[in-house]
Amino acid sequence: METYYDPNDLPKFSSIGEEAPELWEKFSEYYGAVFAGGALTAREKALIALAVAHAVQCPYCIDAYTQACLEQGAGGEQMTEAVHVAAAIRGGATLVHGVQMKKILEKLEM
């Protein structure tokens, strides 16, 4: 598989800790705690993560959280809806920033 991002790099994530082990350890502990079940279920968190992964367009997270969502019992329909939620928020944010464009436009036009 030829691609800009190499899927085989995903398992190498922890190598980022080699030059900054203390920070990596703090991040890992925090990350693990975030995804534990709490007020939200593990599945709800996995779906949120999948949506965010699409919003920030991280291919590693899309890969990892597609698997995680399936393994938390989410189906393709739920995952697709979550992606649409991300698209709506991201698209909505783009549009609402259009208000700034309109204000500048009104100032500049006669």
Next chain:
Amino acid sequence: MPACTETEINAVPPIPCFESKIPNEEWAYTYDTVRTLQMNVGRLCNLSCKHCHVSCGPDRKEIMPREVAADCLRAVISRNIQTLDITGGAPEMNPNFRWLLENAAKTGVNTIVRTNLVILDTEGFRDIPELYAKYGVEVVCSLPYYTKRDNDRQRGGGVFDKSVTLLRRLNELGYGKDEKLRLNLVYNPGGAFLPPSQSALERDYKARLMEDHGIVFNSLYTITNNPVGRFREFLDRSGNLCGYMERLYNSFNPGAVEKMMCRDQISVDWQGYIYDCDFNQALGLRAEGPATIGEWAEAKSVRRRIRFGSHCYACTAGSGSSCGGATKQ
């Protein structure tokens, strides 16, 4: 450390031999008594599901004859078996199925039938739900998901709608409501990933099946797909085998070995040969000791060393997996 056979090493990605991972040597043996006799009455089936580990289908010729079924019932009596677990294929398609239900009921054994549901709406089989209720059979139904799209993708178009109709029929007969008529569902993943929490998914199934279809049931079992049979073919074809085996291995739960179903179960094939489980049966991995259920019923001891392989990582991943669902919740 036991050496892995060359065949096994070549068959799957290089992960450690399962036996080398067993934390307690005693767990490599069965208990001194066997609780469950699982009989696979043949591979004939009206469906060809993608996850099927025994590659059942409408063209299969393997059908358990009555003499072998009778041997199983004799073993139930002589070994004081508590649970008779009837599976296939579609077990209902065995011509001796009604005879088997009637005679199993006479022994007093708790009888489970693993049905695909759709068979119960097929010409020649529509009387069977009433037989289930009459004999107090515990019905275990495969329902890979609670939505039509995901269910039909795995089992074929129209299967979900028929399953819903038949679950309602079973409810009308008292299943899922009457204490003596247990109705349990089985979820298995629709691909190369592990099952979710059994309790969490059961809540979803119960909520959705009630809300959408008015259906009730007792329990949901989540089962890890075992990399044998048709599922193994899918893994090979789709390039998922390495990733899946690594996932199973990385999810290895040492404590789940103690509760593996093979430790208090015997599995019988359509010819009467015995195995540690249905997956070993699918692989043709015969049990140690007596060769047939007839011989096993008369043997001095039922204790045996279990024959393990890399496929056993499926039963020890995460919460552990068995035909009765998660083993360590």
